[in-house]
Amino acid sequence: MxxxxxxxxxxxxxxxxxxxxxxxxxxxxxxxxxxxxxxxxxxxxxxxxxxxxxxxxxxxxxxxxxxxxxxxxxxxxxxxxxxGLASAPETSALTRQSLVDQSGLSPRHLDLLSLFDAFEHDGEPYSFRDLILARKYAGLMASGAGWGAIARSVHRSGNVASLTALSLHHEGKDTIYARRAEGLSELDGQLLLDVGSPDEEALEDLFAQAEAAEEAGEYDQAAAFYQRYLAIDRTDEVAAFNRANCLRAAGREAEAAHDYARAIKLDPCFVEAWFNLAGLMGERGRTDTARRHLRRAIEIDGDYADAIFNLAKLEFDAGNLAEARRWWMRYLELDQHSEWARAAERGVQFVNLHLLSRTAG
Structure with missing residues (x-):
């Protein structure tokens, strides 16, 4: 597939x-x-x-x-x-650069408007109707409209291609209007292919509330929101992972470990969950478990520099100097310039001196 x-x-x-x-x-x-x-x-x-x-x-x-x-x-x-659930309109031949050159729309605004489906096509090749839309959008932006206002407005009229026949205007920065026979009116209508259910919208809002509480540092409240979300959708590994992070930040370590494990059960390749669970186990003195989790993270993502550095530090603290050196050397293949790289270099130098002195002795 x-x-x-x-x-x-x-x-x-x-x-x-x-x-x-x-x-x-x-x-x-x-x-x-x-x-x-x-x-x-x-x-x-x-x-x-x-x-x-x-x-x-x-x-x-x-x-x-x-x-x-x-x-x-x-x-x-x-x-x-x-x-494969939708197809692009067939008539398309314009390159991205050609659309920019002929419309006056900047490349960045073309990319951002394409990202929110303000054209028939989401990328090149574009169609002639896309060129007409690009010219209309360029005119709106030249007169002060923001690209975000355009992106928010265009789907209210149904298929964006229908806007090619309308004269578009704006008042202020945030509202786009169409001039019709009866005067200016908003681009009212249902969102394109809007088949979401109220329950689904409520679920999205609940997740957004959890994220906002987490960002504000209200970790207990965020964990409660995520728990409510997970009671509805038990299959969302990201919600379980985010809840674990909040619980850990709130000092509820046992619960956090449970939710990291839950995220991993839902997605065994969730590398950040393995990494964060390893960190939690290390903080609780469970070195062997932390080592296993870090090794699993590295098995999944061999270039995961943070996991590699932490495994080197764990081995160093455990007295496994040769292993620590091996992992620090691997870290330095991925990062040569950061403060962590300087720390890895010092670790390698220390192990080299220690092994040299032991050999000399």
Whole structure:
């Protein structure tokens, strides 16, 4: 299967397709779908719900971060097309650069608007209708509209291609209007393919409340929100992992260990869960268990520098100097410039001197 072993992460709530159905289809094709992003994530889907939760600057920063990690970013429609659940309109021949040159829309705004399906196509090749839309969006932005306002508004009219026949205007920065015979009106209508249920929306809101409480440092409250979420959806390993992190921050270590294990049971390749559980076991003096968990994390992700460094430190503290040196040397293959790299170099030097003195003696 084309998606076998691939991990997808979702940022923001989906509007075009229920998450549970998307997860089912990804699993059917041999992949994995998670909330959020971790080291295993290869594809990041930007849900349109993010437009209602985050500012333009926050979304741009997230887009830059995920793109910089060499992950493939997808719009909702791009995600559906990759899964084979939707097809792009057939008439498309324009390159990204050609669309930029002919429309006056900046490359960055083209990418951001494509990310939220403001065009017929989520990427090149684009269509002639996409060029018409790009010119309209460029005109709106030249007169002061934000790209986020455009992205939030366009799906209210149904299929975005229908906007090619409308004269678009804006008042202030945040509202886009169409000029019709009766005057200006908002782009009212249902969201494209909006088949989500109220229960699903409530679940998304509950997860968002948990994340907000966690970000604010209200760890007990966040853990309670995540627990309510998990009572509804028992299969979400990310919620279990996040709850474990909150419980650990709140000093509830036994409960945290249980939820890390729960996340691992739901996804045995959840490398961050193995790593964090190892750290918790190390803090509780369970060195052998911590060692096993760190080794498992490294088996899953051989370039996981943090796990490698922590395993070297654990072996050093346990007096296994040759093993510590081996893992520090491996760490230095991945990182030569950070403060952690300096610490690894000092560790290697110490072990070398110790072994040399023991040999000389």
């Amino acid at each position: 084309a998606l076998a072993g691939r991990t997808f992460g979702i940022v923001g709530a989906l509007a075009a397709f229920p998450r549970r159905l998307a997860a089912r289809e990804v699993e059917r094709q041999g992949g994995h779908l998670r909330r959020g992003v971790n080291r295993q994530t290869k594809f990041v889907v930007f849900g349109r719900g993010l437009l209602a939760k985050a500012s333009e600057a926050e979304i741009e920063a997230r887009f830059d971060s995920e793109s910089g990690q060499r992950r493939r970013v997808l719009s909702e429609n791009g995600f559906l097309r990759l899964l």
